[in-house]
Amino acid sequence: MKKELVSFEGVHCANCGAPMQGEFCHECGQSIHSVLRPMHHMVEDTLDMVLHIDGRIFNTLPPLLYRPGFLTMEYFSGRRQRYVAPFRLMFVLCLLSFFVTRIAIDNIGFADTNLEASAGTGDFARDTTPEAVRARFETMRKDIDKAADSAEHGKKTIRKLISVERDHANHRLEQLGAAPLPVQTEDGWDFHQNKFEASWLPSSMVRSINRSIEHMGVNLRGATAGGEEGAAAQERILAGVFGVLAQTMFVVMPLFALLLKLMYVFKRRLYMEHLIVALHSHAFIFLALLLGVLVGGLRSWLVPHAAWTSTPLLLVIWALGVWVPIYLLIMQKQVYRQGWFMTTVKYLFVGWVYCWLIGIALSIAALLGLAH
Template identity: 45%
Template sequence: MNELTEAGKLYCANCTTPLEGEFCHHCGQSVHSVLKPVHHMLEDGMDMFLHVDGRILHTLPPLLAKPGFLTLEYFAGRRQRYVAPFRVMFVLCLMAFFAAHLAVGERPMVFGDDAVQVDVDAFKQARTPAEVDQALQRELAHLQPVRNLPAVGKMAASDIQEAERKLRKAAAKRRAELGDTSIVLLGPATAGTSGANRPGAAHRPDDPIKLLAQKPVQIRWLPDFINQRLTRAAKRLSDNLDALDSGGERAADAQERLISQLFSALPQTMLLLLPLFALLLKVVYLFRRRLYMEHLIVALHSHAFLFLSLLLVVVLTALKGWLQPHAAWLAQGLGWVRLALLVWMPVYLLLMQKRVYRQGWPMTIFKYLLVGYCYSFLLGMVLAAGFVWTLAH
């Protein structure tokens, strides 16, 4: 008669707990040894990569196309097949800002490609040289709002000068078409230049930043080391603004350095906004009796979607610009896809808020607008603070 022999019991090498599987249920240590041949290590690494990749494939499509799905799955306890909310948000945040930084290029624009718009066709309707000069005055006046913005006008100075050059060239061409050979157009002084391009603007005696940098900061209720750091920050802020105002290679180097520092500070800025956004949701939905952690998960998935959308918008914009000279019809199609994605972003957030918190449409829309307004204000404040912090370093 055959007899069954019981196999020997295995014990955890770390805590000596009897094992019931490949992992110790007491301390979590694996039964497999780390001392193994190299080809086994490669196999384990490939398995881990494929496992993570599988979770990404289960996470990104619903994150982009199914508002609130991942959040509700997480609340229901079905979490293993998806990437954790903080991890997916953080990775997409880094990728989105990295792609945006690359898209900005060596000649960054603060407002984007359409920041400094000029209408070179404004002179076609002019019938006399005087009308050409009047049209030039009007177009140059349109550049003033950008030029007068603090710090931003300095960073966009090269773009403003390029726009002004195009306007003067178009005006000169129209005057030549009208038969006027005495091309005496308005110079920078009579065109109303001010701010970053006015001589000595950065050295005005009443400049508050200059006055702050000339003497040490002394706030009585702050420790001395903080006052010293504030003094150094004010000095660096003044130096950076002077570099941006100087023009030439020095201004280009300062602009590139500041843009790089700004993009490196944006991920930390967004991490600061996450708990504030979750707290805002907690206040708005105070009577829904949800934990703060639940609102934080909503905030993580919302921001992960926004960063994924931003990444796709940057990629579509780059592809559109690359394809425009070669396949204009395909570039136009990518433009429509980008527009659809931009429209989908606010709609997605509204549907997500409706599905997660399960309130009627009137109350959902009201709270959606309230949260959006408050969050936009917080975002503007934090980004402004981050911009000033970048100038001070």
């Protein structure tokens, strides 16, 4: 391969005027390369700056998956250039795993919605005008309410029956080119009348809390209604949950590192070292989640065409699930270099506390998702 010899003799920095000794100015740090380049170079630079996905990813992912603690010990030893930085690695894998998981959940929900929507228009197929459809639906709704009162059915069953008939009516109204039926409000807590009041809080914050509470009520009623209304509410909730899930993980991360610091306080390690352990641990968890979801999607696609692939792919998913706790235990042993007994005791305690942290984080994400 022909090598190009580049000389910087006589070249000065365009920013500070210092003589250039390389591609970057040793005085101000500005690059010698111009930013006025074709658009595809700008896109490449942007992706490299945000994701930094280059050849180092191939040196990073394999040991991250099957060599517990290796990347962390390499980082501590100063051998960092060959590998993706811990925070960037965790950040990219977190986004990818949540993105793929969201797509998988959406596909499952889409299939369920199509299954429910395939019921057709029912008795409303005989109606030739929107007024007749609406009148028939109102009659059916009253009949269902009366039958439910006499048979003492639960409210959830009533809502499900009415929701199915509403879907049929809306399908027929869509065929007739008319507007759909309005969403029925349920009895119970009135989120419009029962508002949160706190004189010691700013009025703008009180209004924001009341809007969130109202959204929670609408989403909860919709999610339990079933049919297309329920699917739409579930979609809103999922969008809200996944919208805040990554942020909640970034709050859990430093808390997990602090927990490691307390558990190994006599090791006299810096907090940053524990944070790197936390970053690599979560990067592995997100990688395992990403692979599990991808294998699950591959299984769903292959099984209808090759049924024999079902068991092997299912075993791969189970193997990933079993490997996660074993990997984290071995990693803790490799990094902190204590005996197996003390490592296991601390591992179980850290895991117990971490489960509570994750539970709280997921609960907060769920509440914020309901308020979306």
